[in-house]
Amino acid sequence: xxxxxxxxxxxxxxxxxxxxxxxxxxxxxxxxxxxxxxxxxxxxxxxxxxxxxxxxxxxxxxxxxxxxxxxxxxxxxxxxxxxxxxxxxxxxxxxxxxxxxxxxxxxxxxxxxxxxxxxxxxxxxxxxxxxxxxxxxxxxxxxxxxxxxxxxxxxxxxxxxxxxxxxxxxxxxxxxxxxxxxxxxxxxxxxxxxxxxxxxxxxxxxxxxxxxxxxxxxxxxxxxxxxxxxxxxxxxxxxxxxxxxxx
Amino acid sequence: xxxxxxxxxxxxxxxxxxxxxxxxxxxxxxxxxxxxxxxxxxxxxxxxxxxxxxxxxxxxxxxxxxxxxxxxxxxxxxxxxxxxxxxxxxxxxxxxxxxxxxxxxxxxxxxxxxxxxxxxxxxxxxxxxxxxxxxxxxxxxxxxxxxxxxxxxxxxxxxxxxxxxxxxxxxxxxxxxxxxxxxxxxxxxxxxxxxxxxxxxxxxxxxxxxxxxxxxxxxxxxxxxxxxxxxxxxxxxxxxxxxxxxxxxxxxxxxxxxxxxxxxxxxxxxxxxxxxxxxxxxxxxxxxxxxxxxxxxxxxxxxxxxxxxxxxxxxxxxxxxxxxxxxxxxxxxxxxxxxxxxxxxxxxxxxxxxxxxxxxxxxxxxxxxxxxxxxxxxxxxxxxxxxxxxxxxxxxxxxxxxxxxxxxxxxxxxxxxxxxxxxxxxxxxxxxxxxxxxxxxxxxxxxxxxxxxxxxxxxxxxxxxxxxxxxxxxxxxxxxxxxxxxxxxxxxxxxxxxxx
Ligand SMILES: Nc1ncnc2c1ncn2[C@@H]1O[C@H](COP(=O)(O)OP(=O)(O)OP(=O)(O)O)[C@@H](O)[C@H]1O
Ligand SMILES: [Mg+2]
Numbered sequence: 001x002x003x004x005x006x007x008x009x010x011x012x013x014x015x016x017x018x019x020x021x022x023x024x025x026x027x028x029x030x031x032x033x034x035x036x037x038x039x040x041x042x043x044x045x046x047x048x049x050x051x052x053x054x055x056x057x058x059x060x061x062x063x064x065x066x067x068x069x070x071x072x073x074x075x076x077x078x079x080x081x082x083x084x085x086x087x088x089x090x091x092x093x094x095x096x097x098x099x100x101x102x103x104x105x106x107x108x109x110x111x112x113x114x115x116x117x118x119x120x121x122x123x124x125x126x127x128x129x130x131x132x133x134x135x136x137x138x139x140x141x142x143x144x145x146x147x148x149x150x151x152x153x154x155x156x157x158x159x160x161x162x163x164x165x166x167x168x169x170x171x172x173x174x175x176x177x178x179x180x181x182x183x184x185x186x187x188x189x190x191x192x193x194x195x196x197x198x199x200x201x202x203x204x205x206x207x208x209x210x211x212x213x214x215x216x217x218x219x220x221x222x223x224x225x226x227x228x229x230x231x232x233x234x235x236x237x238x239x240x241x242x243x244x245x246x247x
Numbered sequence: 248x249x250x251x252x253x254x255x256x257x258x259x260x261x262x263x264x265x266x267x268x269x270x271x272x273x274x275x276x277x278x279x280x281x282x283x284x285x286x287x288x289x290x291x292x293x294x295x296x297x298x299x300x301x302x303x304x305x306x307x308x309x310x311x312x313x314x315x316x317x318x319x320x321x322x323x324x325x326x327x328x329x330x331x332x333x334x335x336x337x338x339x340x341x342x343x344x345x346x347x348x349x350x351x352x353x354x355x356x357x358x359x360x361x362x363x364x365x366x367x368x369x370x371x372x373x374x375x376x377x378x379x380x381x382x383x384x385x386x387x388x389x390x391x392x393x394x395x396x397x398x399x400x401x402x403x404x405x406x407x408x409x410x411x412x413x414x415x416x417x418x419x420x421x422x423x424x425x426x427x428x429x430x431x432x433x434x435x436x437x438x439x440x441x442x443x444x445x446x447x448x449x450x451x452x453x454x455x456x457x458x459x460x461x462x463x464x465x466x467x468x469x470x471x472x473x474x475x476x477x478x479x480x481x482x483x484x485x486x487x488x489x490x491x492x493x494x495x496x497x498x499x500x501x502x503x504x505x506x507x508x509x510x511x512x513x514x515x516x517x518x519x520x521x522x523x524x525x526x527x528x529x530x531x532x533x534x535x536x537x538x539x540x541x542x543x544x545x546x547x548x549x550x551x552x553x554x555x556x557x558x559x560x561x562x563x564x565x566x567x568x569x570x571x572x573x574x575x576x577x578x579x580x581x582x583x584x585x586x587x588x589x590x591x592x593x594x595x596x597x598x599x600x601x602x603x604x605x606x607x608x609x610x611x612x613x614x615x616x617x618x619x620x621x622x623x624x625x626x627x628x629x630x631x632x633x634x635x636x637x638x639x640x641x642x643x644x645x646x647x648x649x650x651x652x653x654x655x656x657x658x659x660x661x662x663x664x665x666x667x668x669x670x671x672x673x674x675x676x677x678x679x680x681x682x683x684x685x686x687x688x689x690x691x692x693x694x695x696x697x698x699x700x701x702x703x704x705x706x707x708x709x710x711x712x713x714x715x716x717x718x719x720x721x722x723x724x725x726x727x728x729x730x731x732x733x734x735x736x737x738x739x740x741x742x743x744x745x746x747x
Contacts, residue, residue, distance in 0.1 A: 088646035092739035134741035
C-alpha cells in the first residue's frame with residue numbers, strides 16, 4: 001500500500017540555518033508515525049511544511065501520490081487535522097463553537113454537526129457540560145481534548161500532532177496518551193505525532209523516526225531503535241532517556 | 248460569533264445614509280433657502296448682521312444669521328461661493344484685503360465688486376477705523392497721545408490680533424511708516440487682549456474705534472497723527488442675485504447708524520450678551536426679547552454637536568476599519584495608509600478647517616466640519632485596527648489557516664473578533680477627541696456647543712463660555728461611558744474573561 005503522504009528530498013532553510021535537510025519520509029496509512037529528536041532538530045518544521053505553513057526550499061511533498069499545489073492546498077488542509085501544543089483554540093468562541101466552526105462554514109447540517117460532537121465527546125471523554133465554556137474556562141487537559149476533537153471533526157485522513165500533551169501534568173498526560181492510542185486504533189487513523197519524550201514515543205508510535213539536525217538518523221519500531229541502533233547518536237539518545245522509560 | 252451580525256451591519260449602513268441625506272446642514276445649499284447673513288467674530292459684526300437680518304425680515308424676506316463664522320477671507324469666500332448672501336464689511340478692508348487696491352474710490356470698489364456679482368450698500372453712517380489703544384493711566388504717565396509718541400518707548404509690549412498682524416494695513420506697514428522699533432509683539436485673541444491690557448500683560452493693542460470696550464476698560468485711542476489707517480466705513484456686501492426687495496431693504500440702512508449710535512449698540516450687546524436685543528434697540532424696540540430659552544438653545548447646540556460628531560465618526564469607522572485591515576498587511580501600502588492618516592493628524596485643526604473652506608464642495612457649512620472631524624478621527628481607528636490585527640498570536644492565525652478557512656472567513660470569524668477590543672478602543676478615542684474638536688465647528692458657522700464658547704470668547708464672558716464648555720465635557724464623559732457599555736456588548740465574552 002502506498003504512503004498517504006511522502007516527503008522527497010525536502011529541505012528548508014531559515015537564513016543560514018538548515019531546519020530540514022534533504023529529508024525523505026513516507027508516512028504510511030493506518031499507522032502512527034512519531035517524529036522524535038532533540039529540540040531544534042526540525043520536527044515541527046516537517047509538520048508545518050506538510051500543512052503548507054512553511055514552503056519547502058527544495059524537494060516535493062506528495063499527498064495521495066499527487067504533489068500538493070497552491071490550488072489543491074485548501075482541500076488538502078480540510079482533510080488534515082492539526083493539533084499544537086497550546087491547542088490553538090480561538091478564545092472568543094466556546095468549545096462547541098470552536099468545534100463547529102469549520103463544518104458550519106462548509107454548510108454541514110446542524111444535526112450532523114452536533115451528532116459528530118457527541119460522538120467525539122465520548123471518544124475523548126470530554127464532559128458535555130464543558131462544551132458551553134470558553135477556552136479560558138477549561139482545564140489544560142480539557143483544552144487539549146477539545147483541540148483533538150476539532151482536528152477530528154471532519155474525520156481527517158491525516159492527523160498531525162505537535163507535542164499536544166507537552167504542557168500537561170504527568171497524570172493527565174499519561175491518560176491522554178492511552179486515549180489517543182486507542183482512538184487511533186479505533187479510527188484506523190493515519191497520524192504523525194511529534195514529541196521529544198521517548199516514553200511517549202514508545203507508547204504511541206507504530207513507527208518511530210529519530211531526527212537530528214534536520215535529517216533522519218534512524219526510522220523503525222521502538223524495538224529496532226533500542227536493539228539495533230544505526231548510529232552512536234541513536235544509542236546515546238535512547239540511553240539518555242532510558243530512566244524515564246522504566247517509570 | 249461575528250463582530251456585528253449581518254442585519255446590524257446593514258442597519259448601520261441604512262441609518263448612516265439616511266442620516267446624511269436628512270441632515271439639514273448638509274442639504275442647506277440645496278433647499279429653498281432663507282437669505283443667510285454672515286458675521287465675523289466680533290461684537291459689531293454680530294450686531295450689524297443682526298440688524299441686516301431684522302431689516303430683511305421687516306421687508307418680508309426670510310433670513311437667518313450665521314454668527315461669528317471667522318475672519319475676512321472666510322466671509323468673503325463664503326459670500327462669493329454662495330454659502331452666505333450678506334455680511335457686514337468695512338471699506339478699508341475691501342480695498343486693502345479683498346480687492347488689494349489701496350486707496351480705491353467708492354466707485355472703483357463698486358465696479359470691481361460688480362464683476363464678481365457682489366453688491367455694496369452705501370455706507371451705514373460711521374467710520375470704524377483701526378486704532379491703537381492703551382490704558383488711560385499708563386498713557387498719561389508716559390505722556391503718549393499719538394501713535395508717533397510710541398517711538399520714544401520701544402520697551403512697550405504690543406498684543407495684537409492675528410488678523411492685524413497679517414493685514415496689509417496692519418502692524419508691519421504701520422510700524423515701518425511710524426518707525427516703531429518695538430520687538431515685544433505677540434499675537435493674541437481680540438477679547439483676551441482687553442483682559443491682558445487691564446492686568447498689564449501688554450501695553451498696547453489694536454482695536455476698532457467704535458469698540459464699546461474702549462470706554463468700558465478706561466482706555467485711550469492714540470491719534471493716527473500721520474494718517475496711516477484708511478477709512479473703514481461700514482457697509483453691507485451682498486450677492487447681486489438677491490431679490491430686489493431684499494436689496495432695497497439693505498440699502499435703506501445706509502446712513503442710519505452714527506459712530507455714537509454704534510458704540511451704544513455695541514455696549515448694549517456686550518452688556519446684555521444678546522445681539523438680538525442690541526439690534527432691537529436699533530429698530531426702537533425695547534425688552535420683549537423673543538430670544539430662545541436656555542434649555543432650547545442647549546438642546547439645539549447639543550443635538551447639532553452630536554450630529555457633527557456622530558456622522559463624522561460613523562464615516563471614519565466605515566472607512567478607517569477597512570484601511571486598518573489593509574494597513575495590517577504591512578508593505579508599502581500599509582506605510583502609506585498609516586503615514587497618511589498620521590500626517591493628517593499633525594495639521595492643526597483650525598488650519599484644516601481653513602484649508603477646506605475654499606474648496607468648492609465644502610465652503611462654510613456643516614459638511615466642512617464633518618469632513619475635518621472625519622479626517623481627524625481616522626488615525627486612531629486605522630492604527631488600532633491595524634495593531635489589533637497584527638497583535639493576534641501566530642498560533643491562532645495559523646490555526647485559522649490550517650482549518651482551511653478562506654481569507655474572508657478568517658477575517659470575519661476570527662481576526663476581527665480577536666482584534667475587537669483594540670478596534671473599539673480606537674473608535675472610543677476618536678469619539679472623545681471628536682467631541683472636543685467639534686467645538687471648533689462653530690468657527691465656520693456649523694454650530695454645536697462651540698457656538699456659546701466662541702461668542703463667550705468674543706464677549707470675554709466666562710459664563711457664556713461655560714454654557715458650551717460644561718455640556719461638551721459632560722458629553723465626552725457620556726460617550727466614554729457609552730463605549731464602556733458597548734465594550735461589553737461587542738467584545739466577545741470569551742475575550743473579556745482574561746480581565747477577571
Ligand atoms: N520561523 C523561523 N524562523 C527562523 N528560524 C526558524 C523558524 N522556525 C524554526 N526555525 C529554526 O529551525 C530549526 C528547527 O525548528 P523546529 O521548530 O522545527 O524544531 P523542533 O524540532 O520542533 O524543536 P522543539 O522540540 O524545540 O519544538 C530551529 O533551529 C529553529 O530555530
Ligand atoms: Mg517543535
